[in-house]
Amino acid sequence: MKFGVIYEVCRPDPQWATEEETYWQALEQCVLAEEVGFDHVWAVEHHFLENYSLCSAPEVFLSAVAQNTTRIRIGHGVRLLPVPFSHPAKTAASAAVLDIMSRGRLEFGAGRSITEQELGGFGVEPGDSRPMLEEVLPEIVKMWTNHTYPGADGPYFSMPPRVVQPKPLQDPHPPLWMACTQPTSFEIAANMGAGALAFGLGLPGDLAEAVKTYKASIAQPQKQAGLFVNDNFAAAGMMFCAPEEQKAREMGGAAQLWYAANAAALFAPWARAEVPGYEWYHQLAKDPTLFEAESLQRRLDDGMSLVGTPDKVLAGVQRYADLGVDQLICIVQVGRIGHDDICDSLRLFGKEVMPRFRP
Numbered sequence: 038m039k040f041g042v043i044y045e046v047c048r049p050d051p052q053w054a055t056e057e058e059t060y061w062q063a064l065e066q067c068v069l070a071e072e073v074g075f076d077h078v079w080a081v082e083h084h085f086l087e088n089y090s091l092c093s094a095p096e097v098f099l100s101a102v103a104q105n106t107t108r109i110r111i112g113h114g115v116r117l118l119p120v121p122f123s124h125p126a127k128t129a130a131s132a133a134v135l136d137i138m139s140r141g142r143l144e145f146g147a148g149r150s151i152t153e154q155e156l157g158g159f160g161v162e163p164g165d166s167r168p169m170l171e172e173v174l175p176e177i178v179k180m181w182t183n184h185t186y187p188g189a190d191g192p193y194f195s196m197p198p199r200v201v202q203p204k205p206l207q208d209p210h211p212p213l214w215m216a217c218t219q220p221t222s223f224e225i226a227a228n229m230g231a232g233a234l235a236f237g238l239g240l241p242g243d244l245a246e247a248v249k250t251y252k253a254s255i256a257q258p259q260k261q262a263g264l265f266v267n268d269n270f271a272a273a274g275m276m277f278c279a280p281e282e283q284k285a286r287e288m289g290g291a292a293q294l295w296y297a298a299n300a301a302a303l304f305a306p307w308a309r310a311e312v313p314g315y316e317w318y319h320q321l322a323k324d325p326t327l328f329e330a331e332s333l334q335r336r337l338d339d340g341m342s343l344v345g346t347p348d349k350v351l352a353g354v355q356r357y358a359d360l361g362v363d364q365l366i367c368i369v370q371v372g373r374i375g376h377d378d379i380c381d382s383l384r385l386f387g388k389e390v391m392p393r394f395r396p
Contacts, residue, residue: 038354038394039364041077042070042383043114043273045090046098047370049295056091060098062376066369067102069380071109073387077144078102079114079234079366082122085154089299096131103139111139114234114366115148115216118177119169120194121159122150126201128173129180136205143205146234147174148216151318153306164313167225169193174213174229175262181210182264212267219317223247227254230261232269234366244272244341248361269363276343276367277374278350278386289344290337292372343367347389354390 044067048059067078080099083090092098099111116128136143149166150156156163172191180186180201188198205211215226217233220243226233233251235244248270255268275296277289307318337344341356357365367386369379 038358038362039076039271040074040391040394041079041110041112041271041364041366042067042075042369043079043081043112043366044092044098044370045081045083045368046092047089047372048091049088049372053373059091062379063098063370064101064105065376066379066383067109068105069383071106073383074391075109075367075383075387077110077112077364077366078106079112079144079146081114082117082148083152083155085158086152086303089303096135099135100138103135103142109142110144111135111142112144112214113146114144115146115214117150117155118147118173119149119156119159119161119166120173121161122155125173125177125194126180126186126196126199129177129201130203132177132211133181133203133205136207136211137203141206143207143211144214144232145211146214146216147231151218151315152303154303163315165193167314170215171225171229171260174231178210178213178263181205209264212269213263214267214269214271217247217251220247220250221317223251224254227251228259228261230255230258230263230266232267232271235270235272244357244362245360252361270361271364271366272357272362273366273368274341274343274353274357275371276350276369276382276386277371277378278343278345278347278382278390279378280346280385282346282349285345285349286337288374288378292374293337293344295372296368347385350386351390351393354394358394 044063046059046063048054070078080095081092082095084093103111132145147170149170172193176189181204186199186201189196214232214234217223217226217235223233251270258266275293277285279285307315311319341353343350343353
């Protein structure tokens, strides 16, 4: 199994830390993650999500990570592809530069956004977000792999032929991934030949079925976007590892509640009406029990929790491995867990847990 960390660049409130402190602490944690053995570091792209995420320019942050590390893979988890967020030629070029400056370590994840704040802020019609992504991703691959991009004239994206440069260092291009947050997403990612980044709510209860669906569909991709298939399933979960169970639960449990409360606020707009392409989020937002403290506390004991002592976290990781997950992505910078405690957790995980899943 591979292991990753993912960063929202989270700051619970302005009194907790400055924006500068939050970013530099995240960078220090990424450097440490490489030192203790993690394989990937991922960064999201979010906009307008106050306190929840400061990561609105992930290519800049990941470039800093690349310059301070030598081995760890650098991942967009994910880049927002609906055209109003960024012109595809700019997305292709910035990703290529990041691949060059990381000496060929880029993993390119694509997504469409699941928040009304972001979609509305950039003028993206929610019902158009998925077809935009499916139209644009193959075009970015063409920009990377053709000296002269042949151009496009689609319903959402049009561009005349141009030489889009530079090209990525990896041949033929960086591995493709897609964010998967609802059941249908796994089949879509598989049909495009992309790795699945399972960020969905409702997991891990639905994880077994998601892995099964993805692995069955990716055996014969119907709409392959890249020049090769990335047959990898990655699942994300909050991780906090401490020597004592009480400390782990007090810090990790509180952070999980904070994270869920903010997620509930982000999902709240979807409760008002079903929106094409976002019907599943409408159902989630209407479920009053999903984000309740009692429900979340039960998740700390559901057997797949990554909050606890090394033995407990190890058991949780084993459950993911048993389901066929190829990479476990740890959410570590959450709520009011201090920088030093996050670093201690990463070290303990790297020493006591990760080696048990290495060849």
